[in-house]
Amino acid sequence: MGRGLRNSQNLSFVGMLALTALVTVFAYQEIHREWVLFRKAETAFSKKGFSEAVSLYEEAIAAGARTPTAYRRLGESCLALGRFREALETYEQLLRLYPEDLSAMKNLAALYDQFDRPEDAIALYLRYESRSSLDVPSLLRLANLYQRKQDWESAGSLYRKILDRDPGSVAGRMGLAELLSWTRRYEEAEALYRDVLKEDPGHRRARIQLARVLSWSGRFEESIEEYRTALNPSSGK
Numbered sequence: 001m002g003r004g005l006r007n008s009q010n011l012s013f014v015g016m017l018a019l020t021a022l023v024t025v026f027a028y029q030e031i032h033r034e035w036v037l038f039r040k041a042e043t044a045f046s047k048k049g050f051s052e053a054v055s056l057y058e059e060a061i062a063a064g065a066r067t068p069t070a071y072r073r074l075g076e077s078c079l080a081l082g083r084f085r086e087a088l089e090t091y092e093q094l095l096r097l098y099p100e101d102l103s104a105m106k107n108l109a110a111l112y113d114q115f116d117r118p119e120d121a122i123a124l125y126l127r128y129e130s131r132s133s134l135d136v137p138s139l140l141r142l143a144n145l146y147q148r149k150q151d152w153e154s155a156g157s158l159y160r161k162i163l164d165r166d167p168g169s170v171a172g173r174m175g176l177a178e179l180l181s182w183t184r185r186y187e188e189a190e191a192l193y194r195d196v197l198k199e200d201p202g203h204r205r206a207r208i209q210l211a212r213v214l215s216w217s218g219r220f221e222e223s224i225e226e227y228r229t230a231l232n233p234s235s236g237k
Contacts, residue, residue: 037063040056045076057074057077068097072094074090075104078090084111091107092108095108109141121141122146136169140162140172143158146158152182170199173192190217210226211230
């Protein structure tokens with residue numbers, strides 16, 4: 001009889017432990033609902049279930065998980081689904097809460113440009129440039145925005161800043177050379193294109209743009225030769 005009583009007590013104790021565990025899990029899920037949702041969203045995101053991730057991140061944020069990661073992942077999920085307007089609004093909200101988030105700034109600037117809002121993109125880059133130095137890819141995008149506006153002076157200043165920081169930047173030299181060619185400074189543009197081609201003779205875009213500059217400056221035979229070289233499949237890029 002004593003053994004039966006002990007077994008009954010043990011079963012009761014195990015049952016209480018199981019019930020306590022269930023109550024604890026349920027209570028945690030209710031008390032920390034935002035983080036439970038956030039972890040589920042992260043799992044969906046890692047498996048590329050972006051549609052599910054969007055819903056879960058939105059629920060998590062609404063429940064209180066207003067972290068940079070939650071907003072950033074929500075924006076990335078919207079981008080992956082082609083929901084660009086929602087992504088733009090998400091990054092705007094993120095930057096209102098966390099104005100120093102450089103990754104969000106880059107994505108939002110790209111979206112502003114995509115939605116034909118170059119002035120907003122430029123203002124965003126300049127806001128960050130005034131606080132801390134932008135990285136070279138961001139400076140290149142900002143220079144390109146100025147160049148498309150035909151603000152040659154601002155674009156040229158940025159390209160030179162890029163080359164001061166990274167003299168070997170092919171994108172910086174190509175951008176500055178193109179700007180110089182549009183402003184009829186052909187000799188300077190030619191020198192930059194030839195500098196790129198000296199390092200990489202197969203750089204087709206540099207050779208085609210060099211041919212164009214030579215044509216614009218009246219050196220037609222040299223231009224034709226460069227075009228022929230560029231069109232040679234063995235020339236590379």
